[in-house]
Structure formats: structure tokens, C-alpha cells
Amino acid sequence: MEKVIMGNHAVSYGIQLARAQVIAAYPITPQTQIVEMLSEFCADGLLDAKFIKVESEHSAMAATVGASFAGARACTATSSHGLALMHEVLHWAAGSRLPIVMANVNRAMGPGWSVWTEQTDSLAQRDTGWLQFYCETNQEVLDTVIQAFKIAETIFLPVMVVLDAFVLSHTQEPVDIPDQATVDSFLPPYEAKFRLQPGDPHAFGGLLAPDHYKEMRYKMQRAMEEAVAVTSQVGAEFGKVFGRSYDVVEKYRMDDAEIVLVTCSSITSTSRVVVDELRAKGEKVGLLKMRLFRPFPFAAVQEALAGAKKVAVVDRNISFGHGGIFAAEIKSALYSAPHHPLIFPFIIGLGGRDVTPQSIRNIVSYTQEHDKPDEDIIWMEVKR
Amino acid sequence: MSEKIVFKTEADMPLLPMSLGTTLYNKTGSWRYLRPIYRDKTPPCNQACPAGEDIVAYLRLVNKGEYEQARQRILEENPFPGVCGRVCGHPCESECNRAQLGGAIAIHAMERFLADLPLERKLLTLEATAPAGAKVAVIGSGPAGLSCAYQLARRGYHVTVFEALPVAGGMMRVGIPSYRLPREVLDAEIAAIAALGVEIRTGMRLGDNLELDDLQDYQAVFLAVGQHRGRKLNVPGEDAEGVLPGLEFLRRVNMGHKVKLGPTVAVIGGGNTAMDAARSALRLGADVTVLYRRSRKEMPAISEEIEEAEQEGVRLEYLSAPVEILTARKKVTGLRCVRIRLGEPDESGRRRPEPIAGSEYTIEDVDTVIPALGQEADLSLLDKGVRTRGDLIVTNEAGATSRQALFAGGDAATGSGTVAHAIGSGKRAALAIDKFLRGEALDDFPPLTEHVHAAPRDVDPTVVHFEDLNLAYFTEEERTPQPQRAVSERIKDFGEVNLGFAEKDALCEAERCFSCGTCNQCDTCWLYCPDVCILRRDHEGYEVNYDYCKGCGVCVEECPRDAISIEEELKWRK
DSSP: OEEEEEHHHHHHHHHHHTTOSEEEEOOOTTTHHHHHHHHHHHHTTSSOOEEEEOSSHHHHHHHHHHHHHTTOOEEEEEEHHHHHHHHHHHHHHHHTTOOOEEEEEEOOOSSSOOOSOOSHHHHTTTTSSOEEEEOSSHHHHHHHHHHHHHHHHHHTOOEEEEEETTTTTTOEEEEEOOOHHHHHHHSOOOOOSSOOOTTSOOOBSOOOOHHHHHHHHHHHHHHHHHHHHHHHHHHHHHHHHHSOOOOSEEEESOTTOSEEEEEOTTHHHHHHHHHHHHHHTTOOEEEEEEOEEESOOHHHHHHHTTTOSEEEEEESOOBTTTBOHHHHHHHHHHHTSSOOOEEEEEEOOGGGOOOOHHHHHHHHHHHHHOSSOSSSSEEOSOOO | OOSOOOOSSGGGSOSSOBOSSOOTTOOGGGGOSEEEEEOOOBOHHHHHOTTOOOHHHHHHHHHTTOHHHHHHHHHHHOSOHHHHHHHOOOHHHHHOGGGGGTSOOOHHHHHHHHHTOSSOOOOOOOOOOSOTTOEEEEEOOSHHHHHHHHHHHTTTOEEEEEOSSSSSOTHHHHTSOTTTSOHHHHHHHHHHHHTTTOEEEOSOOBTTTBOGGGGTTOSEEEEOOOOOEEOOOOSTTTTSBTBOOHHHHHHHHHTTOOOOOOSEEEEEOSSHHHHHHHHHHHHTTOEEEEEOSSOGGGOOSOHHHHHHHHHHTOEEEOSEEEEEEEEETTEEEEEEEEEEEEEEEOTTSSEEEEEOTTOOEEEOOOOEEEEOOOEEOOGGGSOTTSOEETTEEOOOTTOBOSSTTEEEOSHHHHOOOOHHHHHHHHHHHHHHHHHHHTTOOOOOOOOTTSOOOSSOOOOOOOBOOGGGSOGGGOOOOOOOOOOBOOHHHHTTSSSOSBOOOOHHHHHHHHHHOOOTTSOOOOOHHHHHOTTOOEEEOTTSOEEEOTTTOOOOOHHHHHOTTOOEEEEEHHHHOO
16 A cells, blocks of 8 residues: 655554564654654554653663563664664664664764754664664665564564654655555564573573673674675565565666765665766766665675776765765775775765755766865865 | 583574573572562651541542441541541641642541441440450540540440530530531431440539549549630620620520520631631521631631631621620620731740730620630539649640549640540540550550550551652642532521532542552552562552562652652661
């Protein structure tokens, strides 16, 4: 059934269709509508889940961890400062190998206080052991939420599904909402490997001597590596069932492309328009959309950029003292590749400033006109 | 670690840090250094009740629909719920924590509701403690005397009550008008006490046809003669025709005698007697003005009585005192009064009335003056062996006087002037007499300013105040008003003014009760305990599973009504 819905409600519908059993959440702009709608689903009997109201995001994640330990399909949603407050418990979720799914609406960190989109909040959590997906459209948001449970429950690691504040969260788009029976056939009920049970108590997350600790971290990394292939498989299977396929990255008009834009999230759709425009003029410009950020899809990125001369990485984030985080990751991915295109690291759109087709045209022009970047970070549209 | 760990394959490596063995052996309660303890504290209403009722307990029973048990809970302490539910000044409500969130619980109306239940009233006896054949004499059949007689009779004593008047009930009968307390309510409550075997002999006045020395057959005597003599105005003209002391006026009206009043009546005073006299005079057709020397704030009368008097058309004139009753041919014709200003507070805490020089004025055309300035006991009837101070009989904390086996209570000993205080005082004496006649020491009675319980109560004496409650659990809810007869109707006769609660009103008020300091099985602790250590017991609260309780104190903090305490664990490990 097709409905015109906002990105936040795409998350809510995805969670409903996935038959989540426990939702623990705390409100924060611009995420609140996600859990508002879920609480209504629970109250109206449209979702047979326990909705736990908590007093902070730290507690939201802690309750979700507890529910997942008890064998429930558990999820939550947050944004920016809420995610930052969860930081400690994100490690607990991943280290306990709990297949929790969380939606994070990308919002710039304060101060200055901001509610608009930026990726620094989620990217700052990249080392916690969570998978991270960045979504381009509301349809992709809904589809990714459903896939996220399947991936998480296959590899036993938590998954974060990321969408842009307002550009997706509050913007209405037509979204195909699949029927429950089909989703049920795609996503069977969750079977916990370990379960917290009052009748058979065990200690979870206890002290771990150096004898054991490293091996668990080794297994987490192995699971992350496995997650790349699992993501591709689940994305392909999803395509067979629902008619919309997904992979770790998406190549758009990349044949013979000399200049490649690397984007993620909603900037991708803006860039598609510009790429079409430039292709129509005969310019060899392509687009690589990064969907999966953790684990980082090294092989797919190397393969996609193998023929490019110049790569323009568009970062709506910053790691202070380093630069755009995607640019750094792309550079590190290409170091071991036989071919090293020039990387043009652009930073744009921080704090939710609009990224327009003209912004992308400017990025492409700069890349075309320069043999190499003038600076370590190419700051676009800074008022200086 | 004794053994070196080698993982043969990746699959051997553990996925997550989870103990292989059970953790049942690990009683994590041993980590605790603070211990939560279910311990009911004292609600402010209970603390304030001079009759020593367990108000919170009976409100909770009402909430559960257990009306008969609720009434029994009152009757344990007070055989006069029908009287108190109507005439008590309800100090419990003044202290009620609910007052700050929608108005105090209408406790007096709840008490009346339970008293008036259409269920057969039965006063329960207790296991007899009286020595064989023990007899006690009670002098005075007011609330103190009958409360004492009741508590003794239910413990197996043979009690004879001697009453000076031809009717039993003391001030309840002759002081309080029937529009506040219908006679049949009082009759029924006295009859229930008599049904326990208490003999009431009327027309026996101490110092007249009865002497203490006549009572040799009784092993103990309780003296509760009350205060039936009104204080005098001490102004010229007080002996004129048309001056009728308040208590005498009320006694005559309440005993059904004809009283001649002029068309215009002035009542002097600001207490309950003044209000009762004014409203009674109004009902007899008079135009009534009350003169009070202080302001409304200082008036000792129950505030509802003042409001109802005003509604009915009684005029109140404050800061005015008579200096002379004007007469012609030895009959009252008017009042000469002086204006008063309030000075510094006196020993009673109220501001001292000071006449304003040159402010005298005359009220013309007054036919009847009713002085109601408070009352005192007539102690001339006592023999010299009984110690008195002022107009009060001196007793110790057990109510014992200076004379062997003679106890005293009620207004004549305490001067407190309310039915509830008298009931508490009579109960105290009964418990003391019971101990005395069993040869026990009388040394563990609380000060006379506190109340005593007939039924043992194991609670922490700490009083729960508003700020001790967890206000997150309570919203503002309005107090339920008690219906009354319309003013235009009620001033025509002596029929009851207040009409009492319907069941739905009573349930509404019981629901509003915070149950301060008293567990009412609300499940909050049980829900909040992060260690699942609160265990529900069927119908009687909870217990803490100390094997696992870590003393985090969440239950204590969260308890809406401060019914859980927390103490240092070390104290319990001695």
C-alpha cells in the first residue's frame, strides 16, 4: 500500500512491520514523531509491544539492552545529544552481541544549539561496534529498518539506521508500505542465542580477565567483516521479495566516469539530478552512494573507484583536527588499492545549511578545474 | 587462574561475557549497606485526633468497600462516631496533608457516613482483663464518662455511671443543639454502651445526693463532671431580667423546656456555645447579634459553625465588648459597649483585646442578653482531699488524682472543651484503671497533650508531612462538600442542618486520601525495584527479599506516601 508519509513515520511503520516486542524511548527533536507513532500503535493494539517510557536516552538504551537480553526483539530511536548520552550503553549493546535496531535522525551537535541535519552525531559513534546505514529516501528508511533486524539477528550486532533531520524526518514522500504477511515471510521471529531468565540466572557482562577479553573483540570484528556480505545478501533477498534491491554501496552512472562524487544520505538525491544534468552535456561524471558506513565496505569502494581520476567526497560532518570523515575513510580504503585517484575532500552543509543542486555543481566544477585540492579540507560555502 | 585457556577453534571462543555456571549461589544482598524497611509512620490526622482514632486505616477500609470493618476500627477507640462525625471540630482536617492539594479530606463526614450505615451497631467486647467482680463508678455521663465506661465494660468491668441530670449524655445532650446532633443519634450510641452492661443512674448529683465516700463498693472511681457553670460578664446589670447565661439557655432548649426570649437577642462571646446559643435563638424566632471582643481570626468556634450562623442571618460584631447592660425597671433594654483594638499576643497566643478609650457606644432595643464566655467546673462539690489548680482537677498522665483510686478526666480535669478530647480522656482513664486494678504500674502513659490508643498500633511515631510525600503521584482533587438543608428551610426548626455523605461521596473522599505514612498496597515499590526484590504478600503489604536487595533506596524514594524507611545495614547485622 502506497502512502505519503514523512521519514520519521517510515521508521515507525518499519518497526511495526518488523513486529518489535519492546520499545524503550525518550523524546528528542527531530526524532520524537517516530516513538510517538509507535506509542500510539502500542496503545491502539496495532503493535503487540511493550512501550517503556524512560527518563533519559541512557535509560532508553539500557532498557532496550535488558529487553534484548531477555530475548525480545527490541528497538529505540534517538538523535544527536540523545545518541551522545547513550554512548556508554552502545558499547554494552554491541559487546553483549545484542541485535538491537535503532533509528538515529542526524542532527548537529550543540552548541550552538541546532536541530538541523548533520552527520557528526552518528559518525562520532563509529567505534562502538554498531552497524550504520545512511538512507537517501523515506522508502529506503522503511526498507532498511526491516532489513536491519534481519542483518542484526544474523550476525548478532546492533544496527543503527540513520536519516537526515527534516530533509527526510519531516518531509513527506510516497512510500510503499509492504503487507505484514510478506514482511513476516522475510523476517521470521527472533530466536535469542542467550537469554536472561530468572529461573536459570547467569552473570552477563561481568569482569573479563585479559585471557578472554581480546577473543571477544576478535569475534566482534569478524562479525563486522561478515556483516558486509550479509548486508548484500539481505539486500538482494529483499529485492526478490519486495522488488527493491539494496547493497552496501550504489553506483550511479559510473560507467567510464572520470570524476566521481561520493555522497550519502539525502545529498545523494540532489547529486543524482546534477549528475544527470552533466551527463546530458556529455561530461563523464558519476556518483557513488555510500549506504553502509560500518562495517566500511572496503572492497566495494575499491572496485567502484578503480576507474576514477578524481573523487569528490561530500562530507556533512567534521572530525575536528582531521577533516571530513567519509573522505578520511575513502582515502584509507584506497591506500591498499592498486589505483589511487585524487581525493577532493569537501565539507558542506554543516548545521543543516541547505545543499542545493548549485552546491553540487560548484563541487564538480572545483574538481574539474583543479589538478589537485588547494587545501587539506575544501570548505564549500563558508562565509569568509 | 590455574589452567591455561586455549581456544582450539574460533567457535570455541565465547560470544559474549556470560557466566557458564548459574549465579544462584551469589546472594547479592550482601553488597547492601542500607536496608529498606516497611514501617508505617504516623499520618498527621491520626496524630491530631484527640480521640486517638486510626483515621487512615478506616479511610483505607472504606476505599476497599469494607464499611463494617471501617466502622469497627473507629469503635475500637471511640463509641461516639455518630456524635463526633457531626459535632467534632475535626483538628484532623486542619492537619490533613491533602489540604494543600484540593482541600483536606472531609474526615468528619466520613466518620458520620460510617456511623450512619444502615447496619446493626454492635460494640465488641474484648478478652476480659478485669479481676473477678471488679466494679468501677463513673461520675458524669458525658463523652468522657461514657468513653471510660465503654472501654472498661468491654474489658469485663461492672460499671455504674452516675449522672446528675435526669438524662444521660452530658454536654452532648444539653450543650449541643439538635440541629447539629439529632437526639436519636445520641440515644442510639448511649444505648449501645448500656447494652454492654453499663448501668446509668440519672438524677445522682455529687455533693447533693451522692458523696465519694458512698462509693466504697467500687474499687475505682472516674470523675468526669464536666464544666457546666458559665463564666460571668462582670458588668453592671448582669442580674437584670432578660440576661440568660448561654449554657443555661442551651440546657433548657435542649431539654425541651419552654424558653422566653425577647424579639432582639445579643449573644456575648465567640466560642461554640455562643454560636449554638445564637443559632438556637434564631430558630426560636429572635433577631440575633453576636458581640465578640476579638476578630474573626481569633474566634474559637468551629469555622463551619460561624459560616453557617452567618448564612442563617446571625449578625457578627467583632472588636466590641459590653461594659454595661442597660436596664429599665430591672429589665434589659440595651447594651453599652466599647470598641476594642488588638494588642500584643497574650499567653494563649491570641492578640490581647484592649478597649479604645472614648469609643463607647450604645446598642438600643436589646431584649435578651446571652453571655457565652466559656465555662468552668463547679468544684465546690469535691472534698478537700482532691488537688485542684484553678478550676481544674489535677491528675497525672494516667488520669489519677491525688486521692487513692480516684481518677478524673474530661473538661473538669483537662479544660479542653471538646467531645473528642473528652472521649480520649475517658479512654486514657479506662486503660489506667484497668492497669491499676490489675496491680500494674501506671508509668507508661503519654503526656496529657497526646492521645492514647485502645487498640495497639505498631507504627513509627514520626509524623508524615506534606513535603515527605512523593507528589509526582498526586494531582489536585477537590474536596467533596457535604450536602446541607437550604438556609430558608433549616432556620424554621431544629432539624439537622447537615445531610451526610452518600456512598459515592464517601468513596470519592476515601480515594483522595494520600494514606500518609501508611502502606496501602499501591504496588509502586514492587514496580520500581530494579532488582525485583519486593515480594507481594496477599492482602498485607510487601516484604523485601534481602537475599538480593542491594539497598539502592529506589523503593524508599519512590513510595508515594513515605511508608518505607531506610536504615544502615550495620544496625541490623549486630
